Amino acid sequence: VIAELRRLVGDGAVLDPAPAHYLGDETEGRGLHGRADAVVLPGDAEAVAAVVRWCYAHDVPVVPRGGGTGYAAGAVPLDGGVVLALDRLDRVRSLEPLFWRMEVEAGVPTAEVRRRARESGLLFPPDPGAAEQSQIGGNVATNAGGPHAFKYGVTGAWVTGVEAVVAPGELVRVGGPVRKDVAGYDLRSLLVGSEGTLGVITAVWLRLIPAPEAAWPVAAFHADTAAGCAAIARVLGNGLPVAALEFLDSATVRLAGAGFPGELADGFLVVAEADGTAEGAAALREEVVAVLAEDALSTWTPGTAAETASFWRWRDGVSLRVQAHRGGKSSEDIAVPVERLAEAVEETNAIGRRHGLEACAWGHAGDGNLHSTFLVDPRDAGEVARAQAASEELFALAARLGGTISGEHGVGWVKGGRLGLQWPDAALDLHEAVKRAFDPKNLFNPGKKRAR
Numbered sequence: 001v002i003a004e005l006r007r008l009v010g011d012g013a014v015l016d017p018a019p020a021h022y023l024g025d026e027t028e029g030r031g032l033h034g035r036a037d038a039v040v041l042p043g044d045a046e047a048v049a050a051v052v053r054w055c056y057a058h059d060v061p062v063v064p065r066g067g068g069t070g071y072a073a074g075a076v077p078l079d080g081g082v083v084l085a086l087d088r089l090d091r092v093r094s095l096e097p098l099f100w101r102m103e104v105e106a107g108v109p110t111a112e113v114r115r116r117a118r119e120s121g122l123l124f125p126p127d128p129g130a131a132e133q134s135q136i137g138g139n140v141a142t143n144a145g146g147p148h149a150f151k152y153g154v155t156g157a158w159v160t161g162v163e164a165v166v167a168p169g170e171l172v173r174v175g176g177p178v179r180k181d182v183a184g185y186d187l188r189s190l191l192v193g194s195e196g197t198l199g200v201i202t203a204v205w206l207r208l209i210p211a212p213e214a215a216w217p218v219a220a221f222h223a224d225t226a227a228g229c230a231a232i233a234r235v236l237g238n239g240l241p242v243a244a245l246e247f248l249d250s251a252t253v254r255l256a257g258a259g260f261p262g263e264l265a266d267g268f269l270v271v272a273e274a275d276g277t278a279e280g281a282a283a284l285r286e287e288v289v290a291v292l293a294e295d296a297l298s299t300w301t302p303g304t305a306a307e308t309a310s311f312w313r314w315r316d317g318v319s320l321r322v323q324a325h326r327g328g329k330s331s332e333d334i335a336v337p338v339e340r341l342a343e344a345v346e347e348t349n350a351i352g353r354r355h356g357l358e359a360c361a362w363g364h365a366g367d368g369n370l371h372s373t374f375l376v377d378p379r380d381a382g383e384v385a386r387a388q389a390a391s392e393e394l395f396a397l398a399a400r401l402g403g404t405i406s407g408e409h410g411v412g413w414v415k416g417g418r419l420g421l422q423w424p425d426a427a428l429d430l431h432e433a434v435k436r437a438f439d440p441k442n443l444f445n446p447g448k449k450r451a452r
C-alpha cells in the first residue's frame with residue numbers, strides 16, 4: 001500500500017511509520033487508538049481523488065482526517081486502512097468581502113477561516129471550541145455547532161457549496177458561490193455531517209455576514225440547576241435575541257472554574273451574550289442582566305472587548321480543564337428539548353453516581369445541548385467500561401426526553417448502531433440506502449455513523 005501510494009502522490013506525502021498523532025482523536029481520553037496501513041497527506045484535490053481511486057480499486061478503506069479534535073472517534077482508523085489527512089489542502093482559494101463569501105480548502109484551520117473573515121470586517125459565525133486545531137473540512141463533515149449556533153445556526157447553515165471526492169474516485173462539486181439552489185436532491189446537505197462516510201470533502205464555499213460591532217456576555221451564578229434552568233427559560237420567554245445561551249452545572253464550575261475572568265461563585269452558571277450594533281448590544285445587555293439577575297447569587301459582565309475575548313478563551317478551555325482532573329473523560333453531546341434541560345442535567349449526575357463516577361454537564365443551553373461527562377482514568381479499564389455503561393444510559397435518556405444521541409459531535413464510532421433509539425426502522429433503512437448509494441463497497445470510513 002505504501003509503495004503504491006508513494007508512486008501516486010510522492011514519497012514525502014506518505015508517512016511511514018504512521019505517527020501516533022494520526023491514529024487518535026479526543027477519544028484517546030477514553031482509551032481509543034487506531035492502527036493504519038498508511039497515512040497519506042495529499043497536496044491537492046486531484047491527489048485526493050487519485051488516492052481514493054486507488055483505494056477503491058483495491059478494496060482498501062479510507063479514513064478521512066481533519067484536525068483530529070473529534071469526540072466520536074470518527075477519524076480514528078480502528079480497523080486499519082488508509083488515513084487520508086487533509087492538512088496540506090490549506091489554501092484560501094478566494095475571499096470576496098464585497099460579496100460576503102469565501103472558498104476554502106478542507107484543511108484550513110477553523111480559526112484561520114474566522115480570522116480571514118474578520119480581517120475584512122466579516123464574520124464566519126460557527127465557533128466550535130477547538131478552532132485552532134480543527135479544520136473547516138472536519139467542521140463541515142461533523143456539521144459542528146458551538147456556543148453561537150444558538151443565534152446563527154450550525155456549520156451547515158453557512159455552506160453554500162461542497163467539493164468532494166466520491167466513489168470510485170471522482171472529484172465533484174455540488175453548489176458553489178450561489179446562495180440559493182434547490183435543483184436536485186440536496187446532496188450538499190447529505191455531505192455536510194456525513195463524517196467521512198460518503199466521500200472526502202476537499203473544499204467548501206462559505207457564506208459570511210458583516211461582523212457585529214459589539215458582543216457582551218453576561219454571566220450569572222444560580223443556587224442550583226432548577227434556578228439556573230428557570231433563568232434560561234426567562235431569557236427565552238422574554239424573547240431576548242441573544243447570540244449564545246450557555247450553561248455550566250455546579251459540578252463543572254467546581255472542576256473547571258479556575259481562570260474565570262470575574263468573581264467565581266459556587267453554583268450553576270448561565271451565560272447569555274448580547275451582540276449587534278454598539279447601541280443595540282448595550283441595550284440588549286441591560287435587558288439580559290435584568291432577566292438573569294432576578295434570582296442569581298451574583299452576575300458578571302465584561303467592561304471591554306478584551307475582557308469579552310478572555311471570557312470566551314476561558315469558556316473554550318472548560319472541556320480540557322475538566323479532563324485534566326483524572327486524565328480522561330467520556331463526554332457525550334446529547335440534545336433535548338430545552339424545557340427538559342434541567343432533568344437531563346440532574347439525570348447525568350444521578351447516572352454518574354449509580355456507576356461510581358464523578359459526573360458533570362455543561363453546554364449550549366439554548367439548543368438543549370449538553371456535554372454530559374464522566375471522568376475516568378484512561379488506564380483503568382474497569383472505570384472506562386463503567387463510563388461506557390453510563391453513556392448508554394445517557395443515550396436512552398436523550399431518546400426518552402424526545403432528544404438525540406448527538407447534537408453536534410456526530411456518531412462516529414462511539415455512538416454507532418444506536419440511531420434506532422430515536423428513529424423508526426423505515427428511516428434507518430433510508431439511512432443505510434444513502435450510504436450504499438454513495439459508497440457501494442463500504443470503503444469510506446467503514447464502521448462509522450452506523451445506523452444499526
Ligand SMILES: Cc1cc2nc3c(=O)[nH]c(=O)nc-3n(C[C@H](O)[C@H](O)[C@H](O)COP(=O)(O)OP(=O)(O)OC[C@H]3O[C@@H](n4cnc5c(N)ncnc54)[C@H](O)[C@@H]3O)c2cc1C
Nearest residue numbers: 066067068069070074129135137138139141144145196201
Ligand atoms: C476543546 C474542544 C472543544 C470542542 N467544542 C466543540 C463545540 O463547541 N462544538 C462542536 O460541534 N464540536 C466541538 N468539539 C469537537 C470537534 O472540535 C468538532 O467535532 C470538529 O468539527 C472536528 O473537526 P476536526 O477537523 O478536528 O475533525 P476530525 O476529528 O479529524 O474528524 C471528525 C470527523 O470528520 C471526518 N472528516 C474530517 N475531515 C474530513 C474531510 N475533509 N472530508 C470528509 N470527512 C472528514 C472524519 O472522518 C471524522 O469522522 C470540540 C473539541 C474539543 C477538543
